[in-house]
Amino acid sequence: MTNTNQVFTEEICYPNNVKKYDLSKPPVKQSKTAVRFTRLFSKVLLPLLREGHKIEKINMDGLKPPYILLSNHMQWMDFPVLFDATYPERVNLVAANHVYYKDYALLEKLGCMCTRKFTTDIGLVRNCHRVLQDYGDIFAMFPEARYTPDGTQSVLPEAIGKLAKKNNVPVVILLNHGNFLNQPFWSHYKFRKVPFYATLKQVISAEDIQKLSVEEINQIIRDEFQYDEYKWQKDNNILITEKYRAHGLHKILYQCPHCMAEGKTTSNGTQLMCNACGKSWEMTELGELIAVNGETEFSHIPDWYAWQRENVRNELLSGNYKYYDEVQVYGFPGVDKYYNLGKATVTHDLDNGFVITGQYNGSNYRISRGVKSHYSLHIEYEFGHLKGVDCFEVPTKNDSIYCIPTEKYMVTKLSLATEEAYKIANE
């Protein structure tokens, strides 16, 4: 594929006519039409949830923008919930570059701000200041920067505390419940009948933000952001009766706790199975897993997921973790086109993070992303932009490199390995 004596570039050499997109472009202040449009968007979509939706406001009396709004992220219906919760105020929302794909003109008009996930984005810091200080509006973001895989909190960026402190504004959290159970990330084309419930809560007031340190702000945000959708389901006795309720669950539960095989699980109907040892588990209407025969290792899905995380962490710590694969690669430098870059080799380990080596447009490239600069990984299951593949994205300053691994389950394992490697490297 590549010759070791050759020269490598650190970015993909695209043709000269490639269309870039300025991610630091300042957002527009929302017009009355934009506010009405997002209102209409919510009013049309939310009633489709026949099981109902409710937003409870806590400590919000008298609170007016500017403030920072943080929301947990479970599926695309989080957007109408957010606009419904904040109406009639103006909101500038951060959206990932892949959300802008083909729709950038509309998103710009609505006041969205574009960012590349899991990169240091100085432009976004400036835009946050602009929204809060110049426009006096709501700066809204999904700080997990990904749909929750197992219905619990994902890693939050430390930079939020700094943003809040620097701008000296209140912090509000929109915590969604039900959205994940309705359309789990691992089965996002199939709906389950689940009611939506969200709280919109001011967690740090204008007065408190002045007294608190950045670390204290981050701690409050982490504490208030806690959620566990399977616990919420049980606490509220929500029955998911769909006969396909376990469909796709193997995407996040890739390791068998009985025989330890990886990538051999599969799912169908209401069951999860391991093709290596034959063990199977029934997913109950309350979202628990029960072994069909023998011991139930983990009845709570997030516990199984956390166990896999611990295994990956031990693999990293013992020096046994090293990912190598030949993958199909796509580049997404702008917002209008995914470029087929052909095949490339990808490695991931604790020393070097991600290294992608390949050849495109007559040039060899070697793209690396160090462990310490990459606290989480953007992954997609059945990604609509790339013909329904499971893939992961390695971001650089100017590009998003989408990789389709040979083994689908590696998408999930790599996301755990990225997060654990980051923690280990920073300990």
Ligand SMILES: [Zn+2]
């Ligand atoms: Zn097994």
